[in-house]
Amino acid sequence: xQISLFIAHSIDQYxxxxxxxxxxxxxxxxxxxxYGYLSFIEKIDVVIMGRKTFEKILxxxxxxxxxxxxxxxxxxxxxxxxxxxxxxxSGSISTLISTLESEGYKEIFIDGGAQTIHEFLKLDxxxxxxLSSIPVLLGEGIPLFLPGYPTQNLKxxxxxxxxxxxxxxxxxxx
Numbered sequence: 001x002q003i004s005l006f007i008a009h010s011i012d013q014y015x016x017x018x019x020x021x022x023x024x025x026x027x028x029x030x031x032x033x034x035y036g037y038l039s040f041i042e043k044i045d046v047v048i049m050g051r052k053t054f055e056k057i058l059x060x061x062x063x064x065x066x067x068x069x070x071x072x073x074x075x076x077x078x079x080x081x082x083x084x085x086x087x088x089x090s091g092s093i094s095t096l097i098s099t100l101e102s103e104g105y106k107e108i109f110i111d112g113g114a115q116t117i118h119e120f121l122k123l124d125x126x127x128x129x130x131l132s133s134i135p136v137l138l139g140e141g142i143p144l145f146l147p148g149y150p151t152q153n154l155k156x157x158x159x160x161x162x163x164x165x166x167x168x169x170x171x172x173x174x
Contacts (some may be wrong), residue, residue: 003127008133051079064086106154135167
């Protein structure tokens with residue numbers, strides 16, 4: 001089973017402004033450029049995200065982007081009117097991953113946010129890190145990595161820069 005993180009962040013490693021705003025992502029919008037996301041998501045069996053990330057996606061007033069993939073939202077709160085293929089989960093991450101593996105799922109995408117990423121890092125579960133650096137310094141915000149996870153050695157697999165200034169690095173766990 002491969003568990004991947006595919007996420008954009010500011011140069012100073014924030015995934016959102018302090019208030020959760022994502023406007024800085026528009027700095028690298030370019031017609032026809034998806035930075036490899038579509039080819040990445042085609043291979044994914046399951047998307048896992050935290051409740052705040054899920055609610056942020058819903059706030060965009062677009063069709064839910066993961067409606068054709070099993071999507072698990074980590075939340076201890078009850079949420080109403082869930083889109084098709086979305087289920088809530090409030091148990092142990094280890095149990096969730098064991099269950100998904102026993103059900104035959106092979107490719108998992110961690111879609112955020114910071115707390116969800118942190119829980120997977122604490123358990124040393126992420127195999128692939130596809131990190132897209134946006135050329136902006138936010139100064140403060142929601143950090144990509146929260147402190148308190150074990151050291152994890154990574155190998156740079158690919159680095160690509162784009163005309164927009166975005167630099168994408170793909171690391172694999174050693």
